[in-house]
Amino acid sequence: MSPAHTLILPGWQSSGPGHWQSLWEAAHGYQRVEQHDWLRPLRGDWSARLEEVLLDTDAEGGGPAVLVAHSLGCMLAAAWAAHSRNTHRVKAALLVAPPDVERADVRQVLPGWAPVPLQALPFPALVLASSNDPFCDLARARGFAAAWGADFVDVGPCGHINADSGLGEWPQAHEHLKRLQTLRFPSREFCLSPSGNTLNKQAHAAKLTR
Secondary structure, three states: OOHHHEEEEOOOOOOOOOOHHHHHHHHHOOEEOOOOOOOOOOHHHHHHHHHHHHHHHHHOOOOOEEEEEEOHHHHHHHHHHHHOOOHHHEEEEEEEOOOOOOOHHHHHHOOOOOOOOOOOOOOOEEEEEOOOOOOOOHHHHHHHHHHHOOEEEEOOOOOOOOHHHOOOOOHHHHHHHHHHHOOOOOOOOEEEOOOOOEEEOOOOOOOOOO
16 A cells, blocks of 8 residues: 555644654655644544545545554544544554543543544554553553454553653554555454454454564
8 A cells, every 4th residue: 555545643732753653654654644733632623634634545546544543643533433424445543542531631631522432443443552651541541442343452661652652663563553554455354352362353364463
């Protein structure tokens, strides 16, 4: 697939130059979904912008997109998927460090994003979460993944999995992304097992492992 069909969805205030999303964008040519207002994110506006970029990307040819979301970008992906009629334009999603937007301290900073959209995603997804994320308990992140029908990986104590986490280009996560990029489309090849490991529904399906 074309690099431009991998869409970077940053969270609040976007992702700075040392963030793994920015490093992937620079190294691989992925396309960042630029929001009109990074400081005062409105769920409706952000969803409309994602819809616009997906329609433009689809018009260019090359097949459906893969979403690479961090933090509030994860909630954007889930909110968009719950309401859009164009979810077929997304092949898969990598969702990293979803914040608990229903928590009181997070709601003060990001009003208008609660409740968390908990509808099952209509495309394969993988949630990567940190065991010491200051904006979301690990159990909550695991619950989001289960509701979304996504696979789940605990990446250990990495904070909010951002530039401050010191991950650099984070090659381990990029391996997960490459597996999502190579999925057949349409596909529902992945599901969440009780242990959190990926189950393969088809003999030929790619595997996501810890």
